[in-house]
Amino acid sequence: MTMNRIDQRFAALKAQSRRALIPYITAGDPAPQYTVGFMHACVEAGADVLELGVPFSDPMADGPVIQKACERALKHGTRLTDVLDMVASFRESDQTTPVVLMGYLNPVERMGYETFVRRAQEAGVDGVLMVDMPPEEATAVAPLFAEHGLQSIFLLAPTTSPARAATICAHGEGYLYYVSLKGVTGAASLDVEAVARQLAPLREMTDLPLCVGFGIRDGETAAAVGQVADGVIVGSALVSRIADNAERPEAIPAALKAVLGDMRDALDR
Amino acid sequence: MTKFSDLTRLPDAQGHFGPYGGRFVSETLSFALEELEKAYMSLRDDADFQAEFDRDLAQYVGRPSPLYHAERWSEKIGGAQIWLKREDLNHTGAHKVNNTIGQALLAKKSGKPRVIAETGAGQHGVATATVAARLGLKCEIYMGAEDVERQKLNVYRMRLLGAEVHPVESGSRTLKDAMNEALRDWVTNVDDTFYIIGTVAGPHPYPAMVRDFTAVIGREAREQSLAQIGRLPDALVACVGGGSNAIGLFYPFLEDEEVAMVGVEAGGDGVETGRHAAPLTANAPSGVLHGNRTYLMSDASGQVSDTHSISAGLDYPGVGPEHALWKDVGRVGYVAANDDAVLEAFRELTRIEGIMPALESAHALAHAKVMAASMRPDQHIVVNLSGRGDKDIHTVAKLDGLEF
Numbered sequence: 209m210t211m212n213r214i215d216q217r218f219a220a221l222k223a224q225s226r227r228a229l230i231p232y233i234t235a236g237d238p239a240p241q242y243t244v245g246f247m248h249a250c251v252e253a254g255a256d257v258l259e260l261g262v263p264f265s266d267p268m269a270d271g272p273v274i275q276k277a278c279e280r281a282l283k284h285g286t287r288l289t290d291v292l293d294m295v296a297s298f299r300e301s302d303q304t305t306p307v308v309l310m311g312y313l314n315p316v317e318r319m320g321y322e323t324f325v326r327r328a329q330e331a332g333v334d335g336v337l338m339v340d341m342p343p344e345e346a347t348a349v350a351p352l353f354a355e356h357g358l359q360s361i362f363l364l365a366p367t368t369s370p371a372r373a374a375t376i377c378a379h380g381e382g383y384l385y386y387v388s389l390k391g392v393t394g395a396a397s398l399d400v401e402a403v404a405r406q407l408a409p410l411r412e413m414t415d416l417p418l419c420v421g422f423g424i425r426d427g428e429t430a431a432a433v434g435q436v437a438d439g440v441i442v443g444s445a446l447v448s449r450i451a452d453n454a455e456r457p458e459a460i461p462a463a464l465k466a467v468l469g470d471m472r473d474a475l476d477r
Numbered sequence: 478m479t480k481f482s483d484l485t486r487l488p489d490a491q492g493h494f495g496p497y498g499g500r501f502v503s504e505t506l507s508f509a510l511e512e513l514e515k516a517y518m519s520l521r522d523d524a525d526f527q528a529e530f531d532r533d534l535a536q537y538v539g540r541p542s543p544l545y546h547a548e549r550w551s552e553k554i555g556g557a558q559i560w561l562k563r564e565d566l567n568h569t570g571a572h573k574v575n576n577t578i579g580q581a582l583l584a585k586k587s588g589k590p591r592v593i594a595e596t597g598a599g600q601h602g603v604a605t606a607t608v609a610a611r612l613g614l615k616c617e618i619y620m621g622a623e624d625v626e627r628q629k630l631n632v633y634r635m636r637l638l639g640a641e642v643h644p645v646e647s648g649s650r651t652l653k654d655a656m657n658e659a660l661r662d663w664v665t666n667v668d669d670t671f672y673i674i675g676t677v678a679g680p681h682p683y684p685a686m687v688r689d690f691t692a693v694i695g696r697e698a699r700e701q702s703l704a705q706i707g708r709l710p711d712a713l714v715a716c717v718g719g720g721s722n723a724i725g726l727f728y729p730f731l732e733d734e735e736v737a738m739v740g741v742e743a744g745g746d747g748v749e750t751g752r753h754a755a756p757l758t759a760n761a762p763s764g765v766l767h768g769n770r771t772y773l774m775s776d777a778s779g780q781v782s783d784t785h786s787i788s789a790g791l792d793y794p795g796v797g798p799e800h801a802l803w804k805d806v807g808r809v810g811y812v813a814a815n816d817d818a819v820l821e822a823f824r825e826l827t828r829i830e831g832i833m834p835a836l837e838s839a840h841a842l843a844h845a846k847v848m849a850a851s852m853r854p855d856q857h858i859v860v861n862l863s864g865r866g867d868k869d870i871h872t873v874a875k876l877d878g879l880e881f
C-alpha cells in the first residue's frame with residue numbers, strides 16, 4: 209500500500225528537522241467559490257497539511273470566530289458534499305498536500321458512513337478529525353475509514369488522563385492534535401511551558417507527530433510551540449482575517465499568506 | 478426482539494441504549510464525564526446519599542406529589558378516568574427540581590463550587606438556581622434569547638435567586654443553542670464547574686443519571702395507582718421535550734406490559750408542516766448532537782433544524798436516547814399535539830379543574846383527552862402534570878391580545 213500523504217509529509221519534515229505548519233479554514237467561508245483558492249494560498253505560504261472545516265449549525269467546541277465562519281458558510285448553503293467537491297477541485301492541481309476534514313459528526317452521519325468514505329477517498333481526502341467522535345465512539349467506523357485510506361486524527365487535551373492518552377495514542381493515525389488549553393477555539397493565549405510538560409509523557413507513548421492547536425496566533429507563539437511540538441495548528445487567527453475581509457474576498461489570500469508567512473519564517477528560523 | 482425486562486438494564490457500560498446514546502464529546506470533556514460517571518455510580522448505591530436525596534425530596538420539594546383524580550374533566554370527556562400526577566405542586570413548580578436536587582448534591586460531594594445549566598422554559602434554570610442558592614453554589618444559566626423573551630418571569634426568578642442569566646444569541650436562539658453555550662462554558666471551566674443538564678439527553682452518564690433522579694415520579698405513581706385505583710392504570714401519558722418527565726413516570730412501569738405508555742411531542746403547527754419539535758413522531762433520521770446519538774431533526778446535509786413550538790420547554794430538535802430505543806422496540810408510542818389543541822387543553826383544565834398546567838404539560842393533557850374519549854369509564858389514564866402554568870400566562874395573554 210502506498211503511504212498516506214499525511215505520513216509522507218511528516219516523514220519528509222522529520223528528515224529536514226522542520227515543524228509542520230497546519231492552517232485551518234472553514235470551507236465555504238465567506239462563500240463557497242473562494243475556498244479552493246484559499247487552500248492554494250495557504251500552501252503557497254508554506255502550509256504542510258490543510259485542515260478544512262466542514263461547517264455545522266451547532267459548533268459546540270468552537271468560540272465566536274469559528275461559529276461565525278460556520279454561519280457565513282451555511283448562509284451560502286455549504287454542505288458536506290460541496291466540501292468534498294472543493295477537495296476534489298483542489299486535488300486537480302495539488303496532489304501532494306494532505307487534506308484533513310475537521311468538523312462535527314452529524315453531517316457525516318446524515319450522509320451515511322459508506323457514502324462518505326467512498327466520496328472522501330475519491331475527492332482525495334487524507335484524514336478525518338471529528339471533534340465529537342472520541343476513539344471509544346469511533347471503533348465501529350474506524351476500519352471503514354482505514355479501508356478508504358482515511359486516517360483518523362484524534363484530539364488530546366490538558367484534561368486527558370494517562371489511561372485515556374494511552375488509548376488515544378493506540379488508535380490515532382497521522383498525527384495527534386493536542387488542544388493546548390481548556391476552552392473553545394479562539395480562546396486566550398496558551399502556556400508554552402505547560403504544553404511542554406504535558407507533551408513529554410506523550411512522547412513515551414507514541415511515535416506519532418504531536419501537533420498543537422488552540423491559541424496560536426502569530427509567528428512568536430508558533431515558534432515557541434514549535435520548540436516542543438512537531439507541528440502547529442492555526443485556526444481562529446486565520447478565520448478572523450477572513451471575517452475582516454468578508455466584504456472584499458479578493459484581499460483574503462494575501463491576508464492569509466501574511467499570517468502564515470510569518471509563522472513559516474518563525475518556525476524555520 | 479428486546480424483551481421489555483432487558484430495557485431496565487440499559488445503558489451498557491459505554492452509555493449506549495441499543496444504537497443510541499453514547500458519549501460524543503470533544504476530548505476536553507471526556508475526563509470530566511468519566512469522573513462524573515464514577516462519582517455517580519458510587520453514590521447511586523450509597524445509602525447515606527440516597528437518604529439525603531430522599532430527605533430533600535420530602536422536606537424541600539414536598540414529595541410525594543399527589544395523584545389527583547380529575548373527575549369533572551373525565552366526566553366531561555366521557556371516557557376513561559384521568560388522573561394527574563401533580564408535579565406542578567413541587568417546590569419551584571415542575572418536575573425538574575427532582576433532578577436538580579440530585580445533581581446539586583453530587584456537585585457538592587464532588588467539591589465543585591460552581592454550577593451551570595441550560596434552560597428552555599426556565600423551569601430547569603429556576604430549579605437549578607434554587608438548589609444552588611440553598612447549597613451556596615455559584616450559578617450561571619444559559620438561555621436562548623428568544624426564550625428569555627417569552628419566559629421573562631422565570632428569568633427574573635432566576636436573578637432573584639442569585640443566578641446570572643446569559644441570553645444566547647447564536648443559532649436559533651432557543652434551547653439547543655443554550656446547550657451549546659453551556660457546553661462551551663463547561664469545556665472552559667471544567668475544573669471547578671458542575672454542569673447540571675436538565676433532561677435525559679447529553680453525553681453518558683447524564684441520560685441514565687437524570688432518569689434515575691426523576692424516576693421517583695413513577696415509583697410514587699405506581700404505588701398511588703395501586704392504592705387509589707386499586708390496580709395499575711391502563712395507560713400513562715407524558716409530554717416529551719428531552720424526555721425527563723416522561724422517563725421519570727414511565728421507567729418504573731417498563732416491565733408492566735399491560736400498562737400502555739404514550740409520549741407526546743410538540744406538534745407546533747402540525748408535523749406535516751415541518752414546523753414542529755417532534756423528532757420521534759416525524760421519524761427523523763438518527764443523528765448526533767450534544768453528546769449522544771438519537772432521533773434528530775436535521776436537513777439532508779446534517780444541519781440541525783430549527784424547531785417550532787408554543788412551549789419553550791419542548792422546543793428541541795433531539796430527544797433523550799432512551800426514548801429513541803423505546804420507540805424502536807415498541808414499548809412506548811410517540812405522538813404529537815399541535816399548538817392549538819394544547820392551548821385548548823390548557824384552558825380546559827384551568828376552567829374545569831382549577832389547575833393551570835404548564836404549556837409543556839398541556840401537550841400530554843391534549844393527547845390524554847383524545848385517548849380517554851375512545852376508552853371506557855372503568856379504564857384509567859395517569860397523566861404527568863409536569864409543571865404549573867404561571868410562567869406561561871404571558872404567552873397565553875398575548876394570544877388573548879393582552880400585554881402586561
Ligand SMILES: Cc1ncc(COP(=O)(O)O)c(C=O)c1O
Pocket residue numbers: 571572573597598599600601675676677716717718719720721722723789790791835837838863864865
Ligand atoms: C413543566 C415542564 N414540562 C416538561 C418539560 C420538558 O422537558 P422533559 O421532556 O425533559 O420533561 C419542561 C422543560 O422545560 C417543563 O418545564
